[in-house]
Amino acid sequence: MSTLREVIEKHVHDGSIPGAVALVARDGRVEAVAVGSTGTDDGTPMARDSVFRIASLTKPVVAAAAMLLIEDGRIALDDPVARRLPELAAPVVVRTPDGPVDDVVPASRPITLLDLMTSRAGYGFPSDFSLPAARLLFSDLKQGSPLPRDVAAPDAWMDTLSRIPLLAQPGSEWLYNTCSDILGVLIARVAGQPLPEFLAERIFAPLGMSDTGFTVPAEKRGRFTTLYRPGADGGLVLVDTPAGQWSGMPDFPSGAGGLVSTVDDLYVFARMLLGEGTVDGRRLLTAASVRQMTTDHLTPAQREASGLFTEGQGWGFGGAVDVDTTAPYNVPGRYGWVGGTGTTAHIVPATGTAAIMLSQVEMTGPTPPALMRDFWQYAADA
Template identity: 70%
Template sequence: MTSLHTLLKTNVGDGRAPGAVALVARGDRVEVEAVGSADAEGTTPMRRDSIFRIASLTKPVVAAAVMMLVDDGRIALDDPVAPWLPELAAPSVVRTPSSPLDDVVPAARPITVADLLTFRAGYGFPSDFSLPAVVPLFTELRQGPPQPQLVAAPDEWMAALSRIPMLRQPGEAWLYNLCSDIQGVLVARVSGSPLPDFLAERIFEPLGMSDTGFAVPPADLDRFTGYYRAVEGGLELVDAPDGQWSAVPPFPSGGGGLVSTADDWYAFARMLLAEGAAGGRRLLSPESVRQMTTDHLTPAQRAQSTLFLEGQGWGFGGSVDVEAVDPWNVPGRYGWVGGTGTAAHLVPSTGAVTVLLTQLEMSGPTPPGVMREFWRYAADA
């Protein structure tokens, strides 16, 4: 079988990602490889503790934060979100997904905490990004590839969201991404702490995730990778280490704003595998972990979401493999991929964890070949 080192080496350089860090863990056996460089020029070798923009690998972390508030008794899954998010107290919904923005009806029922966690609140991305109710998500809310310094602060962002009609009725359909950003605002308002502070106190510090946050301190910029996009003839720098993640942004994105390392995300995954416990301390209840890692979609909702989901369901903050449709597809596997070239999963039934971090932007929602090769390697390891 091809070694992990060889697999990574064959997928870096020559217009592909400059480097990569991969971690495969099964029980106490942990394999980690770092290959290539942190920059396209090849001047900084990739390291095990290199820091990456993890994009949508932020989503499971923020979902865990919501569930901590559920465990605290501050909110409940069936609670309407309006007391904390009054901007969503009386949302309108376009009459049909293709209707113009002014052809709306009232929401049939309130949006609940569970709606946000399952991505069925009515806001988000369907298969067609050109629909009238989807376009403002890009233009007004800055959804899409992360640009943290360009997004408005939470109160202003929520005010803009309140002026955009929902695409579907609450509970009706799975729509991607936006609900995680709303979850981040919910956590801050319910807890009374800014999202970065809450995550640091309740998740990062207890788990020793010292390199995870919404910005990279100046002292650690030498470990921060560049972020690139493939263009004709090579790579284009999207963000340098001293760029948009060098300061805490106005809007800490619960959908994709975190930076992290392979070992930090592994620490988060181990906590979930231990049913919410770490270092003799319980961060989440076993029931909350079970809710996070269980598919909540109907077969019809899964079937409508093939642009993002490939035979998977959705838990809280990540996908859940429902059936083995590929050699790497393990029923019950929980995790997700990030548009900056990242992927992380865990398998509760086996205790396996896989983390792959690159710095090359994905060209679309379909995972690239290197991720699939990595998952197949991990499945056979």
């Protein structure tokens, strides 16, 4: 069997990534490697504390923040979100998914917190991104690859969202991404403070996640990786530099994909979900809350219709849940997700396994790249 270093080195040597940091922990053993460099030009060696844009790995963190508010008694899963998000008080739904955006019907019921937590509010990416209502998510809301400086502030963003119809009735279909951004706005309004402040106060500081946030201060940019996307010629195309989009606090802190972090900060978060370690003698989230997060909430029909899950996965709160072993690296009950910037983090509650891999090359679609598949296979066999 290959070592973890060999698994990652193969993809650095073939030029598909400049570098990566990976960690697999199980049975008290932690194996971590840093391979390659933080960019193609500067030659700075990748290190265990290198900072990455984690993109959609933000989603489980924001779901955990919502669970904290539920445990505080400040909001409940069956609460209509319009109490805090009046922009969504009277949502409308396109009559047919491929129809014009002005051919709409009223929503059959209010959108609830549970709808947001499970990405079933009716907003989000379908399997066909060309649908008229879906295109508005990209053009008007700037959904898609995270570009923090290009998105409007939360109140203006919600005002724009209020004029975009739902693609499906609340609760009926799983649609990707947008619900987590709405959830981030909801958390801020319920908490009465900006999302970055709430996450820092209630999650990052208590857990010691000192390198996680929505911006990278100047003193840490020497550890910040450069972001690329695959080029048409097989090379890499520059997307963002350490002094770029994350060099200042964004107007819209994206609950769907705005965070940066390190492998060890995400390992601390994974250990929290696994029930390892306490904050002032108690768990940050109760075991019951973690079970809700890491349980599949989709129906078989919703999993089948999602268009993005082709390898035996459902959806919990903020992340996917493996429900069968269609793919050889799937483990029943495995919870976690991937980030479009080339990141992945999962836990397996039954075995106490945590597996995290951070790279800096964007994914080109929902199909996981070979690097991720090889890493998952290694973690499943470890």
